[in-house]
Amino acid sequence: MSHTFKGGVHPNYMKAPEVPVTVIAPPSQVVIPMIQHIGAPCQPLVKVGDYVKMYQKIGENPVPVSAPVHSSVSGKVIAVEPRPHPLGDMIMSVVIENDFQDTPELMPPLTEEQLKDPEAILERIREAGVVGMGGAMFPTAVKIRGGIGKVDKLIINGAECEPYLNGDHLTMLNFPTQLLKGIELVRIANCVEKAYYGIEVNKQDAINLLNSLNPAQYGIEIVPEEVKYPQGGEKMQVKAVTGREVKPGGLPSGVGCNVVSTRTCYAIYQACYEGKSVIERIVTYGGSALKGPVNGLTRVGTPFKHIAEQCGGFVKTPRKIVLGGPMMGICATSFDAPTVKGTAGVLFFTEEEDRHVENPTCIRCGKCITVCPMNLEPVFMYMYYSKGDYENMEKYHVMDCFECGSCSFNCPARMPLTHAFKTAKIMFQVKMAKEKAKAEAEAAAKEAKK
Amino acid sequence: MSENKERIVLDVAYQPQVRTATDTKRIMLNVILALMPALAVAVWQYGLYPLVLALISVASAVFFEWGYRKLMKKTCTVGDLSACVTGLLLALVLPTNAPWWLPIIGNFFAIVVVKQLYGGIGKNFLNPALAGRAFLLASYAAIMGRYAVPKALTAAVDGVTMATPLSYLYSGAAMPGYMGFKSLLLGTIPGCIGELSTLALLIGGAYLLATKVISWRIPGAYLGTVAVLCLIFGHEGYGNVDWMLYNLMSGGLMLGAIFMATDYATSPVTLNGQLLYGVGCGALTVLIRYFGGFPEGVTYAILIMNLCTWAIDKGFHRHQFGVTKEDIAAEKAAKKAAKEAAK
Numbered sequence: 001m002s003h004t005f006k007g008g009v010h011p012n013y014m015k016a017p018e019v020p021v022t023v024i025a026p027p028s029q030v031v032i033p034m035i036q037h038i039g040a041p042c043q044p045l046v047k048v049g050d051y052v053k054m055y056q057k058i059g060e061n062p063v064p065v066s067a068p069v070h071s072s073v074s075g076k077v078i079a080v081e082p083r084p085h086p087l088g089d090m091i092m093s094v095v096i097e098n099d100f101q102d103t104p105e106l107m108p109p110l111t112e113e114q115l116k117d118p119e120a121i122l123e124r125i126r127e128a129g130v131v132g133m134g135g136a137m138f139p140t141a142v143k144i145r146g147g148i149g150k151v152d153k154l155i156i157n158g159a160e161c162e163p164y165l166n167g168d169h170l171t172m173l174n175f176p177t178q179l180l181k182g183i184e185l186v187r188i189a190n191c192v193e194k195a196y197y198g199i200e201v202n203k204q205d206a207i208n209l210l211n212s213l214n215p216a217q218y219g220i221e222i223v224p225e226e227v228k229y230p231q232g233g234e235k236m237q238v239k240a241v242t243g244r245e246v247k248p249g250g251l252p253s254g255v256g257c258n259v260v261s262t263r264t265c266y267a268i269y270q271a272c273y274e275g276k277s278v279i280e281r282i283v284t285y286g287g288s289a290l291k292g293p294v295n296g297l298t299r300v301g302t303p304f305k306h307i308a309e310q311c312g313g314f315v316k317t318p319r320k321i322v323l324g325g326p327m328m329g330i331c332a333t334s335f336d337a338p339t340v341k342g343t344a345g346v347l348f349f350t351e352e353e354d355r356h357v358e359n360p361t362c363i364r365c366g367k368c369i370t371v372c373p374m375n376l377e378p379v380f381m382y383m384y385y386s387k388g389d390y391e392n393m394e395k396y397h398v399m400d401c402f403e404c405g406s407c408s409f410n411c412p413a414r415m416p417l418t419h420a421f422k423t424a425k426i427m428f429q430v431k432m433a434k435e436k437a438k439a440e441a442e443a444a445a446k447e448a449k450k
Numbered sequence: 451m452s453e454n455k456e457r458i459v460l461d462v463a464y465q466p467q468v469r470t471a472t473d474t475k476r477i478m479l480n481v482i483l484a485l486m487p488a489l490a491v492a493v494w495q496y497g498l499y500p501l502v503l504a505l506i507s508v509a510s511a512v513f514f515e516w517g518y519r520k521l522m523k524k525t526c527t528v529g530d531l532s533a534c535v536t537g538l539l540l541a542l543v544l545p546t547n548a549p550w551w552l553p554i555i556g557n558f559f560a561i562v563v564v565k566q567l568y569g570g571i572g573k574n575f576l577n578p579a580l581a582g583r584a585f586l587l588a589s590y591a592a593i594m595g596r597y598a599v600p601k602a603l604t605a606a607v608d609g610v611t612m613a614t615p616l617s618y619l620y621s622g623a624a625m626p627g628y629m630g631f632k633s634l635l636l637g638t639i640p641g642c643i644g645e646l647s648t649l650a651l652l653i654g655g656a657y658l659l660a661t662k663v664i665s666w667r668i669p670g671a672y673l674g675t676v677a678v679l680c681l682i683f684g685h686e687g688y689g690n691v692d693w694m695l696y697n698l699m700s701g702g703l704m705l706g707a708i709f710m711a712t713d714y715a716t717s718p719v720t721l722n723g724q725l726l727y728g729v730g731c732g733a734l735t736v737l738i739r740y741f742g743g744f745p746e747g748v749t750y751a752i753l754i755m756n757l758c759t760w761a762i763d764k765g766f767h768r769h770q771f772g773v774t775k776e777d778i779a780a781e782k783a784a785k786k787a788a789k790e791a792a793k
Contacts, residue, residue, distance in 0.1 A: 011468060163468065235771065245772040319461045326467040333462055347467070354461075355469035359525050363474055363532075363572040366719030370665070374771040379719055380763075397770045405466030412473045413572075419464040 003198065003240040004226035007373040009406045011229055011327060013202070014286065016293040017166045021174065021282055023297045024310045026073050026098055030301035031083050031338040032058060034092045037131040038138045039065035044094055050077045053105035055277045057129075058094050067139040068129045071096055072279035072299035074103040084334040086304075086323050086343065093338075096301075107275035114272075118148070121189040121272060128271030129278045129341070134232065134261035135324050137342035140268070143260075144189050147253040154192045155241050155252075156183050157261045158199035158206075159225060159232035162325020165345045166295050167282040168262040172199075172206035175266060176213055182269030184218040186260050195220045196241045202227045229327055230404040234259045236373055248400050263344070278341050285311050289318035289348035298339055304346060305335040314348065322347040327405045357414045368407035368417060374400050378407040378417045385420045390431065398424050472662075474571075478531035480661045484654035485538055485709065491637040491647040495600040496546040500643045504541040507553035511537025514561040519570075532571045536560055539579035539709060542644025543702060543749075544586070547598040547611075552590065556582035576756050577713045580706075580749050587749070600646075602638035603628055614640050615700040620745035624687055625696065634699040641701075644709075648699045655708040664712040667721065671728025672707040672735075673698060679736040703735065706748035716756040723759075723766035730755045 034042040042059030046052055052071045060068040075098045082090035107127065114120035126141035134157060160168040171179060187195040197215070199207050201224045211222055223241050225231055235246045237259050244255040252259050263281060270276040278300070285294040285307060294311045304321055308314060321332040324344050332346075339346065368378035376397055384392040401421040408418040492500040515533035519526050527533075540556050560582030565574045587594050596611050603612070606628045615629050633639050637647025645651075658664045680697045684690040697703070702710075711717060711731050718727045731751050738747025769778060 009470070011470070239771075245774070247772045248770055250772065317458060319459075320463070320467060321460060322467045326465075328465045329467060330465060331460065331462040331467070333460060335458070349467060353468055355471075355473070357473075361474075361527075361570070361572055363477075363714050364719060365477070365714040366724075369719055369721065375768055376770060377720065377767065380767075396767070400770050400772075403465065409466045409468065410470055412470070412477050414469060414473065416464075418466060422464050 002226045003223055004228055004231065005236045005239045005373055007371050007375070007406065008228040008230060008236075009371050009409050010227075011163050011409060013163045014293075015164065015166055015169070015202070016284075016286070016295070017169045017173070017203075019166070019293050019295050021170055021295045021297055024283075024299070024302060024307060026100070026102075026299050027302050027306040028098050029078070029303075030071075030073050030096050030098060030299060031303060031336075032069055032071060032094045032096065032301045033083070033085050033338065033340060034059045034069060034094070035085065036069055036129075036137060036300070036340040036342065037067040038136065039063070039067070039142075041092065042066065042069050044080050044092065046077050046080070046094060048077055048080055051075070052077060052096060053103050055107075055275075055279060056105045057127075057277070065139060065142050067126065067131050067141075068277075069094075070129055070277040070279050070300075072301050073098040074101050075099040084337040086332045086337040086340055087330070088333050107271075107277070109275045110272045115185065116188060118189045118191055121185050121268075124271050125189070125268055128267070128276070130264060130267045130271060131278070131341050132261060133263040133267060133278075133281065133342055133344070135328070135342050135344055137340070140260065140264055144186070144258065147258040148191055150253045150256060151190055151192060151258045152256040153242050153258075154187055154190045154195040155237050155257055155259045156186070156195055156197040156220075156265060157232055157234075157237050157259050158197055158203070159237065160203070160262070161200060161227075161229045161232040162327055162329075162345070163229075164284055164286045164293070164347055165325050166284045166293075167344050169203050169206055170282050170295055171262055171266050172203065172210060175269075176206075176209050178269045178273075179262065179266050180210065180213060180215055180218045180220060181273065182265035182267075183220050185268050185272055186265055187219050190258055193219060196223050197221065198223045198225050198231075198237050198241050200225050200227045200231055230373060230406065233373065233402060233404055235402070248397065281341070281343075283339060283343055284345040285347070286345065287318065287322070287348040288350045288352040289314045289316045291315050298343075300341055301338045303336050303338045304332065307339070307346060308335070308348065316350045316352075318348040318350055319354065320347075320349040322349055326353070327409065328403065355414060360411075360414045360416065362415055363413050365412060367410045367412065368415075371406040371410045373404060373406065374402065376400060378421070381424075382415060382417050382420050385424050390428070393424055393428075399428060401425065474530045474532070477663050478535050480658065480663045481535050481709070482531065482538060484657045484663075485542065485644065487650035487653045488542060488644045488647060488705070489538075491650045492546060492643040495602060495638060495646065496598065496643075497601075500541075500546050503544065503546075503548060503550065503553060503643065504538060506550055507541035507544075507557060508534050508537035510554040510557040511540070511561050514557055515566070518562055518566045522566075524570075527570055530571060533561060536565065536578045536582075539644075540582045542705065543579065543583045543642050545594065545597050546641075546643050547596065548593060552586060552593065555589075556586045559585045572715045574715050575759070576753055577710055577716045580710055580753055580756075583749055584753060587744075597640035597642075600638050600640060602633070603640075612640050614745075615696065616641075616745045619685075619693075619696055619700060620739070622685060622687060631695060631699065634696070639700075642705075645702045645705045648704050651704040651708055655704075658708065658712075664708070665724070667724040668712050668717055668728045668731075669707040671725045672711055672731045673703070675729045675732025676703060676736055679733065683736075683740070697736075697739065701739075701746050702748040706735075706752055707731070710748070711752050711755070716759060718759050718762045718766070720763050720766040720768060722768070723762040726766070727755055727759065727762055730758065
């Protein structure tokens with residue numbers, strides 16, 4: 001039985017794991033945004049003129065749902081001010097002038113006993129600023145804590161189903177033992193006996209390598225999966241590995257599963273065994289504006305402008321900067337924006353990748369329905385969206401869409417389907433918030449009358 | 451500062467940033483390619499005239515599409531090749547000896563009245579080519595019912611026109627010796643341009659399946675239903691299996707099931723809906739062939755099912771990911787309980 005889900009698409013993968021990992025030289029100035037996670041923004045802990053060390057904590061928020069940020073170089077703080085964020089907008093950031101000494105400030109590695117204590121591991125995960133590095137950037141400690149007791153199956157996500165990206169694959173190949181130890185830590189923190197490591201079979205060399213290291217001794221089983229997008233989606237991983245289906249609007253923990261990405265596990269290894277906080281990762285740079293793909297070990301806070309120079313400059317004028325993979329990645333608005341913890345790829349696209357048409361017309365082919373992994377019917381959802389018919393949009397479960405982009409990808413007429421549903425979901429949330437506020441106001445008015 | 455440097459303007463768009471290479475035009479081109487074997491068989495048996503008819507038909511369809519859009523000051527949609535497909539399909543459902551002006555009249559009705567008046571590609575609710583054929587059947591019944599003799603049969607048959615295999619099935623008379631399964635498979639029979647050779651149509655259908663232009667659901671359900679019903683009910687003078695095979699291979703059934711019933715705009719998009727639609731087409735075809743006033747039932751069967759498409763799609767709205775059968779049953783039970791409580 002091959003492990004997979006229903007629906008999905010086969011994009012042109014454009015992967016280049018054979019390109020060896022190069023080190024992107026740290027820039028003379030790094031920009032560390034105070035928001036690199038889902039949750040409360042960090043407050044800067046440093047001020048202009050302070051000297052900071054590499055790995056030093058420079059931003060934090062004491063509320064539970066948050067993750068601290070750390071300096072990726074050593075040097076002097078030259079500004080604490082709003083700067084362009086890769087996801088748009090201006091966000092409070094700490095700008096550090098690099099002294100190129102890389103003077104570290106490491107946390108002490110966990111002791112033997114601490115490595116077996118879920119609480120100590122979780123504390124370290126939080127302290128090291130580990131977030132979901134598959135791109136969602138949800139604080140990992142919060143996620144694991146929320147699942148303890150409910151979760152009986154831990155799933156490690158090694159699908160890397162997005163085209164172009166190679167970071168997970170190269171982590172498996174270059175640091176297999178460290179990765180397995182990292183997964184073991186996640187398993188201990190989750191209080192489960194076994195972790196299932198789902199890897200798409202286009203990474204057969206990595207599967208063989210990991211299997212040769214006897215993953216069973218760490219309580220890990222490798223699950224080979226069919227190569228299909230969006231295999232790496234949380235719900236699809238749960239379905240492929242366990243056969244369980246996450247309820248609409250629910251979380252994987254609702255069906256006893258927790259999904260953690262490959263790169264997150266490696267970050268947890270580094271945090272616990274080496275005392276390192278999250279300040280660098282392998283990022284894939286690609287797109288037709290570059291000479292060729294680059295797998296660059298990149299410090300958090302490196303501006304895109306610097307990256308483009310390090311990759312040999314542009315051979316063509318880019319039209320889009322895509323963050324992450326091309327299926328779910330959104331566009332950056334500025335070359336001055338830096339990479340963050342969740343950046344798995346930065347793609348510089350030109351007209352070549354663009355298949356935009358001026359007046360898209362639906363031909364009712366139904367190809368969006370056959371590929372939707374959530375069993376939705378995008379053709380009707382779009383029809384009701386263009387009429388502004390909320391009642392029917394809800395009836396066709398627009399809120400279940402997790403914006404994987406399969407329908408838009410497969411649409412021969414090039415309809416902006418995913419775009420419409422993303423917009424519709426935001427409008428729905430606004431509408432619901434308004435209705436709630438209105439109901440509360442009415443209740444308050446009634447109360448006042450009494 | 452770098453004032454001389456060209457300022458790069460960045461596009462910002464929601465995902466996905468890449469798209470499949472298959473677009474509307476490519477799909478239409480694949481349909482045209484898939485119809486080529488059938489057209490080639492007609493040329494083989496009837497000379498170049500069917501090809502000329504097809505070219506006139508395509509040219510007139512494109513002209514009407516272009517002219518209407520121009521007149522109404524709308525964007526030109528000739529480039530998507532859908533008018534070419536309509537023109538070609540309409541030619542393929544005309545007799546091989548149809549007069550040259552017939553496809554022009556048919557295309558006017560198909561393109562302007564059926565397709566463009568409802569908004570153009572994707573918006574029409576009847577298959578334009580079949581609606582055009584129905585229009586011509588009503589207006590020029592004599593021409594549409596007269597079939598020329600193929601080259602392979604000139605020695606065996608006297609005269610210029612002859613009866614089709616389907617008319618033998620309709621009257622219940624025994625099939626003449628020169629209309630065996632082999633002739634039906636290869637297309638050495640009288641009939642419409644595109645419906646001669648079952649083999650050529652199956653090759654085209656295989657190509658469409660391979661290029662994922664169509665799925666097996668509609669043609670499978672359609673042909674399956676016809677096969678099962680014919681096998682069960684049979685006919686006097688024919689063995690049940692023979693009767694079923696003759697029914698599958700004669701008339702416009704193959705052309706209709708593979709190319710007409712699968713028309714995107716006029717068939718359901720829901721997966722189970724497609725199955726029901728196929729079954730409906732099949733049942734109506736058999737019903738008309740057994741009891742109707744015409745020998746052929748495919749045209750009207752598909753047109754009638756076209757009209758049911760919207761309702762079928764509404765009825766087969768599927769359950770989203772994560773909703774199990776138990777959930778649905780529980781929901782139904784809760785509704786029932788609520789109703790009873792209200793009473």
